[in-house]
Amino acid sequence: xxxxxxxxxxQAQGQLSFDSLLDDYSxxxxxxxxxxxxxxxxxxxxxxxxxxxxxxxxxDYIAHHTIELTNSTGSIPEEHLSLIKEQMTxxxxxxxxxxxxxxxxxxHLFYHIALAGQLIEKVSVDLNNTxxxxxxxxxxxxxxxxxxxxxxxxxxxxxxxxxxxxxxxSFNSVHYILPDVFKKLISEKxxxxxxxxxxLLLANLTFxxxxxxxxxxxxxxxxxxxxxxxxxxxxxxxxxxxxxxxxTSFGKKMVxxxxxxxxxxxxxxxxxxxxxEANPIPGSRFSEDAGNLPKKRKAQAHxxxxxxxxxxxxxxPLFYKRDLAGTLPRVTTASNQYS
Numbered sequence: 001x002x003x004x005x006x007x008x009x010x011q012a013q014g015q016l017s018f019d020s021l022l023d024d025y026s027x028x029x030x031x032x033x034x035x036x037x038x039x040x041x042x043x044x045x046x047x048x049x050x051x052x053x054x055x056x057x058x059x060d061y062i063a064h065h066t067i068e069l070t071n072s073t074g075s076i077p078e079e080h081l082s083l084i085k086e087q088m089t090x091x092x093x094x095x096x097x098x099x100x101x102x103x104x105x106x107x108h109l110f111y112h113i114a115l116a117g118q119l120i121e122k123v124s125v126d127l128n129n130t131x132x133x134x135x136x137x138x139x140x141x142x143x144x145x146x147x148x149x150x151x152x153x154x155x156x157x158x159x160x161x162x163x164x165x166x167x168x169x170s171f172n173s174v175h176y177i178l179p180d181v182f183k184k185l186i187s188e189k190x191x192x193x194x195x196x197x198x199x200l201l202l203a204n205l206t207f208x209x210x211x212x213x214x215x216x217x218x219x220x221x222x223x224x225x226x227x228x229x230x231x232x233x234x235x236x237x238x239x240x241x242x243x244x245x246x247x248t249s250f251g252k253k254m255v256x257x258x259x260x261x262x263x264x265x266x267x268x269x270x271x272x273x274x275x276x277e278a279n280p281i282p283g284s285r286f287s288e289d290a291g292n293l294p295k296k297r298k299a300q301a302h303x304x305x306x307x308x309x310x311x312x313x314x315x316x317p318l319f320y321k322r323d324l325a326g327t328l329p330r331v332t333t334a335s336n337q338y339s
Contacts, residue, residue: 048220048250050089052149057087058110062120063134069122075101076111076132090218102168105211106218109166113153116160117141118331140328147323148312154219155311155327158262159282162270167212172271174212175264177205182259185222185247193246196227210240221251221258253318261314283308 061084070077076084081104090106101108114120121135144152164172181202184190196203206213213224224242247255258264262283265271272280280286312327 048150049146051153051218051220052146054088054090054106055110055113055149055153058084058107059114059119059134059138061087062114062132063138067132068125069130069132071128073100073102074122074130076107081107105214109157109215109218112161112166113156116162117152117156117328137328137331144327145323145325147319148325148327151312151315151324152327157215157219158258158264159267159311160269163212163268164270164274166215167210169208171274172268174209175268175271177202178264179259181206181245182255185245186252186255186259191247192252193244195244196242207241213240213242213245216251220248221254222247254315257314257318262311267311281308282311 061080065080067076067080069075078100081099081101084107085104088106101111115122117137118135119138119141120132123131123133125131141149141152162172163174164170167174181194184194184199184202185192194202216222217224223246224240225244227241227243266284266286267282269280269282272286275286277286310327312324316324
């Protein structure tokens, strides 16, 4: 990761940088080093850093290997997944080394983000075979600063990825309850740690989120502890049952923006399509063809009358100016579908 000196004025403003995530641990006497972009001693509070490193390695592998997608599910074959996983800094526990992509949720997340962000593409080589290749857009991404890369990955996940497809569901049910979880975590009364045994209603309403809990953990927003005993009872590789959810110090600054200025209902394109909108523009007011969305929810999604702006712009005050100057231009297509 590229290092920069931090002046006292920047520190006084309390702005974020990936370097500061590591500095927090060195100040607390916890050894944390990066060698050749590899985090030696892993801690889940530094997952934003790991995410950027691992995503780079994921794409780099695709760039240097011929990958024919499976005919049955259009996924990355197991033999390639096992080799990619060897290079990851985030170790996914309880996932067999040889497993299908949809059951390796870290790889599955990267696959959806890379396709939705148009950093990779599916290319038909003949009637029966489709290869996964790196798109030219990857060259632009590679030139971004690390913070800019993180915000691009977050934008793609938040705006472009179809969460229903990612979670193998018929519709996106997460968005109903996610704002309530966010509000509880940043509330002085209930946050920063939710114990699910004491939040029975919330536990019931999020019972089918499964690995969505880990998606936000990998983005550095919160940390979840898995109830392995309950998971074993389900005997299902896709189950994840948290005992606790704890917002990170990084998440405390990110969540209010995601909750308000980047309201999911207003910004997620596939979700807006679920509600009937034909050509949604992220962050814009809902058009009249979003007839499936109740008026009350439309009002909640547009608490601020503002012209749509780049996704990263709302987060700019949190980071050093030198680290967050821009992002990749958005690519609009007729359908904006990535798979």
